[in-house]
Amino acid sequence: MEMESRRRKRIAVFMAFGTKGDVHPVAALCGAFACDQRECNVFLVTHSAHEDLSSHLAALNVTYVPISSPPVLAVSGDEENQDEIDSFARKKKMIAKEHRQECVTVMEKIYGDGLSLKGDFVVINFFALEGWSLAELYGVPCVVAAPYVVPYSAPSSFERRFIEELPLLYKYLQQAPAGKVSWRDVLHWMWPLFTDDWGTWRSEDLRLSALPFTDPVTDVPSWHDRFPSPLLLYGFSEEVVECPGYWPSSIHVCGFWFPPAQWQFSCSKCRESYLSASLGHPRVAQELCSGHVDLLHFLASKEFPPPIFVGLSSIGSMGFMKNPQAFLRVLQSVSRGRSHRFVLFSGGYEPLNTAVQEIAAQTSTSKQDGSDRVSLFEDHLFYFSGSVPYDWLFPKCLAAIHHGGSGSTSAALRAGLPQVICPFMLDQFYWAQRMSWLGVAPEPLKRSQLLPDTNDASSIAEAAQALSEAIAHALIYEVKARASEIAARISHENGIGKAVKILNERVIQ
Numbered sequence: 001m002e003m004e005s006r007r008r009k010r011i012a013v014f015m016a017f018g019t020k021g022d023v024h025p026v027a028a029l030c031g032a033f034a035c036d037q038r039e040c041n042v043f044l045v046t047h048s049a050h051e052d053l054s055s056h057l058a059a060l061n062v063t064y065v066p067i068s069s070p071p072v073l074a075v076s077g078d079e080e081n082q083d084e085i086d087s088f089a090r091k092k093k094m095i096a097k098e099h100r101q102e103c104v105t106v107m108e109k110i111y112g113d114g115l116s117l118k119g120d121f122v123v124i125n126f127f128a129l130e131g132w133s134l135a136e137l138y139g140v141p142c143v144v145a146a147p148y149v150v151p152y153s154a155p156s157s158f159e160r161r162f163i164e165e166l167p168l169l170y171k172y173l174q175q176a177p178a179g180k181v182s183w184r185d186v187l188h189w190m191w192p193l194f195t196d197d198w199g200t201w202r203s204e205d206l207r208l209s210a211l212p213f214t215d216p217v218t219d220v221p222s223w224h225d226r227f228p229s230p231l232l233l234y235g236f237s238e239e240v241v242e243c244p245g246y247w248p249s250s251i252h253v254c255g256f257w258f259p260p261a262q263w264q265f266s267c268s269k270c271r272e273s274y275l276s277a278s279l280g281h282p283r284v285a286q287e288l289c290s291g292h293v294d295l296l297h298f299l300a301s302k303e304f305p306p307p308i309f310v311g312l313s314s315i316g317s318m319g320f321m322k323n324p325q326a327f328l329r330v331l332q333s334v335s336r337g338r339s340h341r342f343v344l345f346s347g348g349y350e351p352l353n354t355a356v357q358e359i360a361a362q363t364s365t366s367k368q369d370g371s372d373r374v375s376l377f378e379d380h381l382f383y384f385s386g387s388v389p390y391d392w393l394f395p396k397c398l399a400a401i402h403h404g405g406s407g408s409t410s411a412a413l414r415a416g417l418p419q420v421i422c423p424f425m426l427d428q429f430y431w432a433q434r435m436s437w438l439g440v441a442p443e444p445l446k447r448s449q450l451l452p453d454t455n456d457a458s459s460i461a462e463a464a465q466a467l468s469e470a471i472a473h474a475l476i477y478e479v480k481a482r483a484s485e486i487a488a489r490i491s492h493e494n495g496i497g498k499a500v501k502i503l504n505e506r507v508i509q
Helices: 020-036 053-058 082-111 130-138 158-165 167-174 183-194 196-204 268-278 290-299 324-338 350-362 390-396 406-415 427-438 457-474 477-490 495-508
Strands: 010-015 040-047 062-067 121-124 142-146 232-234 251-253 308-311 342-345 367-370 373-376 381-384 400-402 419-421
Touching: 010 020, 010 082, 010 130, 020 040, 020 053, 020 062, 020 121, 020 142, 020 406, 020 495, 040 053, 040 082, 053 062, 062 082, 082 130, 121 130, 121 495, 130 142, 130 196, 142 495, 158 167, 158 183, 167 183, 183 196, 232 495, 251 495, 290 342, 290 373, 290 381, 324 342, 324 350, 324 381, 324 457, 350 373, 390 406, 400 406, 406 419, 406 427, 406 477, 419 427, 419 457
Parallel strands: 010 040, 010 121, 040 062, 121 142, 142 232, 232 251, 308 342, 308 400, 342 381, 400 419
Antiparallel strands: 367 373, 373 381
16 A cells, blocks of 8 residues: 555545445445546455455455454353443453554555545445544545445434534534535434544544534534535435435435445355356356355256245354254254245354254264255255355245345345345344335244244244244245336346446546
């Protein structure tokens, strides 16, 4: 990141933190922008856990900049033990402090000692609010880009306390002219920036005013210098999400941001085979490598209906999967009762992999097909610890059972696939309810109906019954027809292309 010799070019910094579903869509937007704007130096700042993106981004002229903090930090041990809760809170605070310092260091290296140029900007997702203050520090515009509706809301007491403690700033925001930052922006997504947590960091570490839009010396609002309403790009479809009139006018709904398929292969040989097959190479007869052709055979079996996809992404690493054995027994019970087959993706969660290996060792009918895949329950469950593109996999499946992440939800919508959703946190509850309301999924499952905490027969039977009923609802004609209808509606959209166009028109020019 030696910028001094290249500073004639503008700088675009994309900063995205969180899990794969939080980061990959923004990374796809970053790559598309870099291809469109070759005269810019483009950077993606994200967790080192997403290092698999680095080679893909390098091919698109994007510099990958790793930050050592973990994408998620799960509570371990007894959640009701106050000592462990306090210890977790201290650890979280320490990691946050180190994370922010790394972000400061990274931006110093990117910008060096030079001044910002017209056309420089920073793009952040909702888990990279550091970027807002760092953009302010370097005097460049900050754009928000997110593949889901803002996943947090202000506490019920926030506005009352804001009025009591910051009456002048409240008046400044309420009386904002059209197109300028206003109270609507604060309520929609900016409110965390006005909390003590961010204020202390801004004033002590960055030497900025503790509160945005105020003078660093007097703390009085900048009446003479009204800031524009921040540009916010949403990576979802208006066919799926209603956009209410009370949203700030600077919000643009672009369409879903789907990462390139080649980014989503855990096996490099599968990636090469897929790309060759998609280009019509005459010597390539299959879309996966020979080492993973068993997955293709399971999906394309003529003896059974297509399997049902099951994937919970990072839910395990977040601490929600307490008993992987119980989860597997629920799937086994459903496969026995309804003759469904499942293709289960682990999301790289090691305890689930261990549970699969233990069941395989105890069952004579199980088959170890490779280091990253196992066939269980008389070939009714194919377990895969790697990854393949959803746009390749989902058209080969009957339905998708997932956690309601924006990536899984959008991929199932694009494939016209009925969904069964069990949400756990943040925007997942929104997507689960929204899919049910749209008619492409039944009512969301409760956590215990997919991931019971105990392995006793009663808990397994109760969960299996609920899951079986949800699957049955998802597979009725009306739901399948509705899923196909929405897939057709969004098929013409180019979400990333629209977002790049807006960046060019609103930020670069």
